[in-house]
Amino acid sequence: MTETGVGGAKGIQGLILKAFGADDYRLTVTAPARYFTDHYVRLEFSGGGLLREKPYHPTMFLRLWFEDRQGRLHQRGYTVVDPDPAADTFAIEFALHEGAAARWALTARPGDALGATFLGSGFAIPEPAPEGWLIVGDAASLPAINSLLDALGRTTARGVPVTFWFEWVHDSDKDLPMRLRPHDTLHRVRRDPAPGAGIVEAVRAAAFDATGHFGWVALDTAQTRAVASVLRTDYKLGRRGVKSQAYWLETRCPS
Structure with a gap:
């Protein structure tokens, strides 16, 4: 041992x-x-x-x-x-x-x-329930995202819809366990650090007035900031409508 x-x-x-x-x-x-x-x-x-x-x-x-x-x-x-x-x-x-x-x-x-x-990691599902969820993450944050999906319920009757942008790196990432429900929407986006490419631009390009929705973001440090900003402004969620948490630094891989 x-x-x-x-x-x-x-x-x-x-x-x-x-x-x-x-x-x-x-x-x-x-x-x-x-x-x-x-x-x-x-x-x-x-x-x-x-x-x-x-x-x-x-x-x-x-x-x-x-x-x-x-x-x-x-x-x-x-x-x-x-x-x-x-x-x-x-x-x-x-x-x-x-x-x-x-x-x-x-x-x-x-x-x-x-x-x-x-050390405490408090997060509570917002009340009253949002009209929908906008979730953006990658393999490092997938366990947390799956825990959110579990909490939101596995059937349409029990849970509001989720739109999930998933940043992938390896071809095998498509086989990762995702607890999506039939009424959820998944967008897979390949990691691309080039300006004007990658998940930040994918989220920005899909923007709509999401007032009444809630956003949850966990990527690398720089992309977490950028996507959270897009959700607050382009999607009109405001500061209180987005929970963001950087899971790793963009200058190195997560350990």
Whole structure:
């Protein structure tokens, strides 16, 4: 059994989190990894008391601790997937890129332990219910998006429609698990960093008066800002009508 980031020195990042009242947990891998594609893997965990102490909400995330090649600990945020609060179990899905998190996920086995920190990640479905949702994300934010889709309901009668722009990189990304419902709309957009191309322009080109809708955006830092701005202005959602969260920096791949 291996243990990563469990009780070890977490440096300045750990001190800052503790100062803000964060709580630490010891997660344990409970099953062999499930590969959806060669770039996307799911691991099952027991939560070390996490879900018994922290109420679950859609898009809830943890800060997981991984060792770099020099043995230093770094934290990265990952969404809690398919939680079972009574059993204190859940999954984490990793979009695999070069980095400490991907290296750990590729070698993790049942019984391995992983340090996690919870600092609160509150998000509530807006009330009254929006007329529709505009969601923009990629493989890194797909677990959070799926948790939103679950919360919005799996049938037309139970949920308002979602328009989802998904930025893809690998051909196999089309096989990723998306919990879309029959009345939802999916637009796949290939990642393209060139000016005037890519997902920012795709969202802008489809703009309409979406007053009464709600926007949720999670891409790299620069694109998150740009798409959120488009939704607030071109789609007329305003500042309160958009929730945005950068999942990784545009200057490097997410870990």
